[in-house]
Amino acid sequence: MSATISFSAQLINLFAALILLLAFAMLAQRRVMQLINLFAYQGLALCLSTLVVAVSTGQTHLYWSAGLTLLLKALLLPWILHRLVRRLQVKWDVESLINIPTTMLVGIGLVIVAFNVAHPISELSSTITRGTLAIALAVVMLAFLMMITRTKAIPQVVGFLAMENGLFLAATSATYGMPMVVELGIALDVLVGAIILGVFFFQIREQFDSLDIRHMERLKDN
Amino acid sequence: MDFFVLMLAIPLVSGALLTVFGERAWAPNLNIIASLGTFLAAAGLTAEIVANGPRFAFGEQFFIDSLNVFFVALTAFVGLTTSIFSGPYMKNEAAHGRLTIPRLRLYKSMYQLFMFTMLMALTTNNLGILWVAMEAATLTTVLLVSLYRTSASLEAAWKYFILCGVGIAQALFGTILLYFAAERVLGETGNALLWTHLVEVKGELEPTVMALSFIFLLVGYGTKVGLAPLHNWLPDAHAEGPTPVSAVLSGLLLNVALYAILRCKVLADGAIHGDYAGNLMMGFGLATLLMAAFFLSRQKDVKRMFAYSSIEHMGLITFAFGMGGAVANFAGLLHMTMHSLTKSAIFFAVGHATQKTGTQLMENIRGLIRINPLIGWGLMLGTLAILGMPPFGVFASEFMILTHAMKHHPWATPVLLTALGVAFAAIFGKVQPMVFGETEAKRLPHAPAITPVFLHLGIVLMLGVYIPPYLTRWFHEAARMLG
Numbered sequence: 001m002s003a004t005i006s007f008s009a010q011l012i013n014l015f016a017a018l019i020l021l022l023a024f025a026m027l028a029q030r031r032v033m034q035l036i037n038l039f040a041y042q043g044l045a046l047c048l049s050t051l052v053v054a055v056s057t058g059q060t061h062l063y064w065s066a067g068l069t070l071l072l073k074a075l076l077l078p079w080i081l082h083r084l085v086r087r088l089q090v091k092w093d094v095e096s097l098i099n100i101p102t103t104m105l106v107g108i109g110l111v112i113v114a115f116n117v118a119h120p121i122s123e124l125s126s127t128i129t130r131g132t133l134a135i136a137l138a139v140v141m142l143a144f145l146m147m148i149t150r151t152k153a154i155p156q157v158v159g160f161l162a163m164e165n166g167l168f169l170a171a172t173s174a175t176y177g178m179p180m181v182v183e184l185g186i187a188l189d190v191l192v193g194a195i196i197l198g199v200f201f202f203q204i205r206e207q208f209d210s211l212d213i214r215h216m217e218r219l220k221d222n
Numbered sequence: 223m224d225f226f227v228l229m230l231a232i233p234l235v236s237g238a239l240l241t242v243f244g245e246r247a248w249a250p251n252l253n254i255i256a257s258l259g260t261f262l263a264a265a266g267l268t269a270e271i272v273a274n275g276p277r278f279a280f281g282e283q284f285f286i287d288s289l290n291v292f293f294v295a296l297t298a299f300v301g302l303t304t305s306i307f308s309g310p311y312m313k314n315e316a317a318h319g320r321l322t323i324p325r326l327r328l329y330k331s332m333y334q335l336f337m338f339t340m341l342m343a344l345t346t347n348n349l350g351i352l353w354v355a356m357e358a359a360t361l362t363t364v365l366l367v368s369l370y371r372t373s374a375s376l377e378a379a380w381k382y383f384i385l386c387g388v389g390i391a392q393a394l395f396g397t398i399l400l401y402f403a404a405e406r407v408l409g410e411t412g413n414a415l416l417w418t419h420l421v422e423v424k425g426e427l428e429p430t431v432m433a434l435s436f437i438f439l440l441v442g443y444g445t446k447v448g449l450a451p452l453h454n455w456l457p458d459a460h461a462e463g464p465t466p467v468s469a470v471l472s473g474l475l476l477n478v479a480l481y482a483i484l485r486c487k488v489l490a491d492g493a494i495h496g497d498y499a500g501n502l503m504m505g506f507g508l509a510t511l512l513m514a515a516f517f518l519s520r521q522k523d524v525k526r527m528f529a530y531s532s533i534e535h536m537g538l539i540t541f542a543f544g545m546g547g548a549v550a551n552f553a554g555l556l557h558m559t560m561h562s563l564t565k566s567a568i569f570f571a572v573g574h575a576t577q578k579t580g581t582q583l584m585e586n587i588r589g590l591i592r593i594n595p596l597i598g599w600g601l602m603l604g605t606l607a608i609l610g611m612p613p614f615g616v617f618a619s620e621f622m623i624l625t626h627a628m629k630h631h632p633w634a635t636p637v638l639l640t641a642l643g644v645a646f647a648a649i650f651g652k653v654q655p656m657v658f659g660e661t662e663a664k665r666l667p668h669a670p671a672i673t674p675v676f677l678h679l680g681i682v683l684m685l686g687v688y689i690p691p692y693l694t695r696w697f698h699e700a701a702r703m704l705g
Contacts, residue, residue: 120430125402140395144388156384163391170395174402179415182350186394189357196361197383200368204380207373 008056009131012173015049016132019169020111023142026162027107028100032154036081039158039165043073046165049132050172061180062172068187069168077161077194084198085154088205097149107142114138125174132173139166152212153204157197164190225270226279226286229263229298230341232256237334244327250309253330257298257305260337264298267291272696278347278418285347285418288699293344293481296559300473300566301337303674307570308333308466310668314577315464317667325369329464336362336470343478350415352482353390353397356446359475360386367463378458385455389445393482396438400489403431417485424492432493439486440502446479448533449540450510460529461582465573468525472532473566477558480536484543484704491546491705500544507541508637510534515641519648523582524572527652528565531608534645535561541634542623543704550626551701556689557619560682564607564616567678571600574670575656584652589661598657600675605653607682609646615685 022042029035047070054062096103118134125133140163147159164186171178178186236256240249268291271277276287286294312329315321321329339362343355360383368379397415404414407426413419420427445452460468483503490499514534521527535557542554574597579587591598607614610621620642627634685693 117434121399121402121434124406124428124431137395140391147384147388153380160384160387160391163388167391167394167398171398171401174398175405176410178350178398178401179348182348182354182415185351185354186357189354189361192358192361193383193387196364199365200376200379200383203368203371204376207371207376 006056008052011052012049012056013131015045015052016135016169016173018045019049019165020135020138020142023139023162023166024104024107026158027103027142027146030096030100032085032152033082035155035158036078036085039081039162040074040078042162042165043069043075043078046169047074049169050177053172053176057176059176061183062177064180065168065172065177065183068183072187072191073161073165073168076191080194080198081154081158084201088201097151103145103149107145110141110145111138114141121174130173133170136166136170136173139163139169142166153201157194161190161194224279225263225266226284226345229260229267229294230338230345232259232263233334233338233341237331237338240327240331240334244330245323249327249330250312253333254302254305254309256334257302257337260341261298261302264294264341268295272692279345282347282413282416282418283351284345285416286345287703288696289484289703290344290481292555292559292696292700293477294341296477296562297337297340297344297474300470300562301340303677304466304469304473304566304570305333307469307573307671307674308464310666310671311466311573311577312464313668314666314670318577320370321464329366329369332362332366333466333470336366340474340478344481347416347418349397349400349417349420349485352485353394356393356443356479356482357390359478360390360446363459363463363467363471363475366467367459369464369467370462372462375462378455378462382455382459385452386446389442389452391442392438392445393442396435396440396442396486399431399435399438400486403427403435403493417489420489421492424489427489427493429494432490433498436486436490436494436499437502440483440499440506443479443482443486444506444540447476447483447540448510448536449506450513450533450537453510453514453533456533457526457529460532461523461526465525465569465576468529469566469569469573472529472569473562476532476536477562480539480543480558483540487543488703488705497546500546503540503544504631504634505544507537507539507544508634510537511541511641512537512637515644515648518645521648521652522584524576524584524587524652524656525569525582527584527649528568528572531645531649532561532565534641535565535608537641538620538623538638541638542626545623545626545630546705547626547630548698548701549622551704552697553619553622553626555697555700556685557616557623560615560619560685561608563678563682564604564614567675567682568601568604568608570671570675570678571597571604574666574672575601577666577670579661584656587656588659590657592661594670596672596676597670600672600679601653602657603679604675605649607679609649610642613683613686614679615682618686618689 026038050066114137115134122130143159143163271291339355339359364383368375407423408414448456487499514530518530542550610616
């Protein structure tokens, strides 16, 4: 990119980089509560970057998306998760199938892949946010990695929600956001999904006395 | 009132009513009556579309043409028969103490909401809303899969939620890319995700973006279709959930997810000149078919085995649509219909059989024909039908797919024949002793609902021998739309 990059574009890139950094931090985080906090910060950074895009492009519906993100991803969902963790008295530390340094290395590999895949598309884009599409894809892939490597139910869900964050960033960076009706629908699905998961946690715990999903490996083909 | 509005309103309103009043004695009847109402409205809508051609509803937000009206009719029909089947089935489950009254309420309200999301996904014109409805369909069924609250069913539901969640997230990324490609042509209006607008400009969409978008959409929605490698949720969810849920998952959800892929394929084909999308679908289809066929012989649980059979058939159908062209698309649509009807009939029969014998393990189910000849014959005939024996309709569609493959893609023929042969040997060898042989079984407190089984098999038989001309015209019309 050229040196004449505008201030707002620099701000957007800064927030996108922050989101990516937070995705890595989540990958490395061993404690459940801090993991949820990191997820809340990621939601906040996402909200701020959407807000900057909204101000610099004058797209009014992006103000609504930014508000929705703040409410849902930065406040409501972390609050629900915090309550769940306390109510369920989950053990504090998170176990990972692969050790953390290896996970981080795999994560770096994924980021490189994401940048390669997204490059031809960013070239086509005319939005001021086009540089962030690659970051968005990277965030999605890192969240995916987190879901695969974690063995407890709650980190898996945080991974799932972080993936949603990445997708939202992709939507704002490639196209200035999806049409409003779609965005509302997605938000509704995420919220209902989180509530159903909450119900589900209690069922799992009642049955297994733990939220470790390694107990749930009985269904096999043999 | 408009048939279309009624068709969407009935399941939504009755779902809400059943949430509140689902514990009353008349609630099971409401479930059936609502499904009947939905079916009648869908039938009215179908007649209207057949007579007057495609139409919009609510501005341009909903669009019904000959392709999706066919799925709408099928969905509403299987929804009705499954609700009839689930009446006595769920009463028996409650009598055996496997389900409590509040859980029956949850089942009924979620069943109606599931129908709503399916019909919504089928009729929406907005590809973003299509995604929302598909995700909502997962959410309504995840608590149904874990309805028994056993450790196995919780595990199945968790797997279902996480895998489908991951899959559907890929599909959302694909949709975002699609919107990105569309916006460059259609501008920043709310119309850029409306399928009818997209299809008009499909030739101008950016090929590189569409190619990437289609991969994400295929893998994403393909997870819900049960395509390899993300198919693992499917056998677990089918085996551990209540049987009516297995029947609608196999008979409806898989079809609707495949429908979403088909709509996207039309756009991808228009943008990318060549067989890119078709080749991808053929590859995924064949891999799925082969994998499922070889897993079939290892199954011990009867519902699990038929779930793998669903994966196998979905692979075959995906392969057929991948080949493309009028004949293959026709065969694909026909096979989807046949599979839906036959597989749900099989699950109805299997459901009653497992209730009578108290187990899902095939080695412990013996002599169904002595316990109840109708259930025994229902399972036997259903199995023969799904294995593609003439004169059932599955034979006709499989024959068309095979001959078309031999003509245009001869390299695929050995793979197809091997998979179908292996599947035949595996399933028939296991079902035969279940139906015949000695038994000790018990009487059920509530007489099973046999009518749906034979109703479905009757239709499949009829379509195998004779397809009415209006249905042929309809299939042709839909096949032509798919290109």
